[in-house]
Amino acid sequence: MFVMSIWGTSLSLSSRSLAIVLVLCLTLLYFSYSFNACLLASISRSLQQSNLRNLLSLTSTPRNESSSHSSNDSATPAAAAAAPSANNTNTSSSSSSSSNISNVPAAVGIASKYQLLRQPGLRPSRHLPDTLIIGVKKSGTRALLEFIRLHPDVRAAGSEVHFFDRHYQRGLRWYRHHMPYTIEGQITMEKTPSYFVTKEVPQRVYHMNTATKLLIVVRDPVTRAISDYTQAASKKADMKRFEQLAFVNGSYSVVDTNWGPVKIGVYSRYLERWLLYFPLSQLLFISGERLIMDPAYEIGRVQDFLGLKRVVTEKHFYFNATKGFPCLFKSEARSTPHCLGKTKGRNHPHIDPNAIDRLREFYRPFNNKFYQLTGINFAWA
């Protein structure tokens, strides 16, 4: 009887501990399952985020280029406004900075194709220009470029690329390849003075990027014409006199408006074309005369217009009496003085004052129109 009761007790004890062990095992299993599920969910979420980031950076530069490249020359700004293109969204200083989330599925397919074009982070890369110096020839365009590129946030193509007037058929990829390397936050700039007067260029620039900022240096058109002539004469020994070329039939009564140096000075005609595509707020006019007399002032305006800190100041300039023009110091510490080359700041030939008076009379109405369009009185005589 005693033995049987001990046996019964030990049986009930072992089944209770078995039940406890079972409950413990189940609890452990439940916790380990929940932990693993959480872990998996967080890994997959971070993977998705990094994929999305990659895709967004993939869609930026190539999308800008392909949409611009394939753009149709006959499209009008009004049509573009009705159906905004990729270009319309790009307003930052870096030409590849805008992205559209709706492009992501399409980008999945082309992801591998454009793998090499991916430009993440601060890695230096080439971008289409944000800012163009479009003219005007012989007004001080080289001086402007040399002065503004002293700024650490401005990088410029060294020579005139002539993409929009001579090499347009080569495409934006070709153009971008001619741009300097920049890092995020730096402005890409190019100067080709013939852009201002070439008919097709405003529309082409608009199709590249509607937010492009345009810098235009202008100078008294009479002095500009003489400067233009001086340059041409320096390349051709038997060039006729300025007075013979600027007027028809040898008298000063009829101005030859077909002669390039005279024609280019009718600024209002060219500006009207640009204003069909760009608002005045995207254009900055720089006085060629003031760029010589007070370069720091004009460069201050340019820096403000481009949203840059005023880094280039009067400390960067000095007047070189031998050259008769302002020259520059490459840094504020006044190291490495540098003047523009011999082809800038040439001596002009003597021109008959009567011819000059006649040209001034010719330009007066066009100059007034130009003052009216720009809202600036340049006070050319």
Ligand code: A3P
């Ligand atoms: P001139 O050579 O007739 O004097 P561009 O660079 O557009 O071809 O313009 C050339 C003109 O820039 C020169 O014309 C000169 O007057 C002007 N210029 C302005 N600032 C200058 C500078 N710091 N040094 C030399 N030329 C300058």
